[in-house]
Amino acid sequence: MSDIILMLCIEHKNMNRVLEALDHQFSAIDRREPIAIETVISGLEYCRTYPDRCHHPKENLIFRRLCLRDPQLCDELGDLQDDHAILGATVRTVADLAVESARGLPGSAAGLAEVGRHFIALYRRHMTLEEAVFFPAALRALTPEDWDELDFRVFDGVDPLFSDRVEQRFQALIADILAG
Numbered sequence: 001m002s003d004i005i006l007m008l009c010i011e012h013k014n015m016n017r018v019l020e021a022l023d024h025q026f027s028a029i030d031r032r033e034p035i036a037i038e039t040v041i042s043g044l045e046y047c048r049t050y051p052d053r054c055h056h057p058k059e060n061l062i063f064r065r066l067c068l069r070d071p072q073l074c075d076e077l078g079d080l081q082d083d084h085a086i087l088g089a090t091v092r093t094v095a096d097l098a099v100e101s102a103r104g105l106p107g108s109a110a111g112l113a114e115v116g117r118h119f120i121a122l123y124r125r126h127m128t129l130e131e132a133v134f135f136p137a138a139l140r141a142l143t144p145e146d147w148d149e150l151d152f153r154v155f156d157g158v159d160p161l162f163s164d165r166v167e168q169r170f171q172a173l174i175a176d177i178l179a180g
């Protein structure tokens with residue numbers, strides 16, 4: 001497996017852990033239990049930043065090359081780049097609702113749980129499609145020269161949550177994730 005695909009799969013695993021932590025909080029809202037709103041806010045902050053800087057642009061590069069090599073498959077896959085834009089817009093909406101909920105606006109928690117769960121479902125479906133269809137297709141269709149030519153370095157960056165040095169703003173979130 002190409003190193004870059006391996007890295008993208010690891011990032012999916014990490015993203016799933018963040019989505020799981022968010023899901024726990026949204027379930028607590030449904031049960032009318034108190035929630036850790038800071039976990040929600042910082043989880044969404046992570047979803048809103050790192051993937052758009054370091055994960056999705058790499059996939060977009062691979063996708064565009066795959067479209068040259070196998071246009072028919074790309075038609076069947078739909079536009080993954082559009083999916084990335086939709087995920088970005090949706091997470092911003094959820095993040096706004098989380099801020100409203102933190103302010104205690106009436107009804108905001110229920111709206112947050114509903115839209116938040118929609119975001120999680122979209123994200124999981126997107127990653128499943130990538131792992132089941134997109135990544136294997138790229139591994140089959142791209143040549144060694146393709147992989148050499150694609151330059152991912154400009155999109156490299158330290159993961160602020162899943163790394164040896166967790167950024168201060170994500171300390172509580174990582175503790176939450178590790179506690180399961």
Ligand SMILES: [Fe+2]
Pocket residue numbers: 056059080084126130
């Ligand atoms: Fe993606």
Ligand SMILES: [Fe+2]
Pocket residue numbers: 008012055059127130
């Ligand atoms: Fe992905």
